[in-house]
Amino acid sequence: MSTKAERTTAYIIKTVAPVFNKHGYIGTSMSDLTEATGLTKGALYGNFENKEALALSAFEYNSKILLAAVDEQLNHPGTALDKVYSFTDFYKKYDIFTLEMGGCPILNVGVDAQHNNNLLAAASRETVKEIEGKLALVLENGVNSGEFKIPVSPLQFAKQLITMIQGAITMATISKDRKYLHNTIAYLDVLIKQELKN
Template identity: 40%
Template sequence: MNVGTTKAERTRQFIIEKTAEIFNRKGYAGTSMSDITEATGLTKGSIYGNFENKEEVALAVFEYNRSLVFNSVQAQLEKARSYYEKLMVYGRVYKEVIATVGNRGGCPILNTAVEADDTNIPLQLSAAKALFSWKKNLVNIIVQGTEAGEFQPGVNAEAMAVSIIALIEGGVMMSKVTNDYSNMDHVLLTVQLLVNQIKA
């Protein structure tokens, strides 16, 4: 933690980190205040002293869980030497995410999008924002790769980006539900075939 953070900020971060796995596993509706107090060792008063309500904790936790995945992606993107490799990073990272942190509940974007639906608009909007950001990043990689001559001109970058995201999240869902992570290997091969089709 940063030295410059206040005690209140440190407490908020402590609550977020201690409840991140619980929210990702149980979801917003399934996580109770007693789950939060048990995980943190704090009283309800302490929780409400740092967050207005459970929804505010859930929103902060979603952002924290999303950032863990995002940071893993960013680290791999920086190592990628071509735009083709950059496109393949997302699938590899998500495979690692569900294999190494599968016990944390899987993909936070998928979990939140499915659970929030129309019942929790703030959480739904957070999941949508994360997906839009992911799509924008993929579109930028495809556009830059086309400009660099790696990909064919005239590629529908948005359609390609949406297809890649749908494949990866579908693979995550199938792997989690069936507890068979080889599903992600099939998905990664399909993503590779898709990206190979647009190579110049």
Template identity: 35%
Template sequence: MENKLSKADRTRQFIIETTAGIFNTKGYAGTSMSDLTEATGLTKGSIYGNFGNKEDVALAVFDHNYAKVAGLIQQRIRSAKTYHDKLMVYAQVYDQFTRGNFPVGGCPILNTAVEADDTNSLLKDRAAKAILKWKKGVQDLIQAGVEAGEFKQGLDHSRIALSIIALVEGGIMISKVTNSQACLDKIMVTVESIISEMKI
């Protein structure tokens, strides 16, 4: 029984990893069941034997892609020495989204939010929770920087966090639609300015 469960878990993970780039590039609506069967080499029955429907696969894929980005960010935040540098990790990681080990298709939060805001409440909820978690992470770093004496007192943590997120995600959108990495690089300079202005 335990071997069957572990085999099922491996199959689920294989489906998620194999279709992650497809969903993140084509979106939920643009990804067909034939895309999934072609990519995995599995039958529709095999996929539905592991997931209730295409939406379940899409939700698992979002979690997978988001975890990949979040894991990369957390790893780099842990190794950064100052709170300024820890906050800059967000800009640095996202600035490399076309060049690094980012999920195929770009930012899963942005892609999902744009597609699902009016069409899929479950995916929209996943993207919203990811944004709120990101906001809390930025706010916590700002507060820790204030407590460490690195940042000024009286900062509006919520406004700053939302501004950083908006600049990063907006920068990615502009960069993708214009095919210009230079646009994103320039926007990240503004993120750097916001973070630097908090320093004592």
């Protein structure tokens, strides 16, 4: 059973995570946070050392949700190729998945924090690397089992897929047109079929 302090901390993180994700570290004011949580500035700082610590906890909260969803796709029953297609299929609805978060945490935080918060920028990079590593492991298992061959290393292939997916997320976000996401994933599925040959 969690303590009242632990429940309050969890409530704060869950409530402010989409606020930071939408408005960015600099763009989020203390009044935004007190308004969202209904708590005083003193109550917030009673649970977190400073705004930076709170922003980092908020990103980590969103990152855990995203990584859990990625794990779910990559643990999909079936072959390594089934798992890869489950992964790309998840990204077809990624804009809907990240709606409650305030958008893609990797894109939003990664770009926003680049020049104003080294800890957040590093956390975003680590999340990308973690997703790349998880996908690369599935690809490596497919190669090792003789299911398919890849023209480059599994990690390089995973990085290229993530680059294209994140590019599509960026364009869909900027243009507010989800076709960028759908069309890119459809193209990726064709590319995967061509590239991952037996």
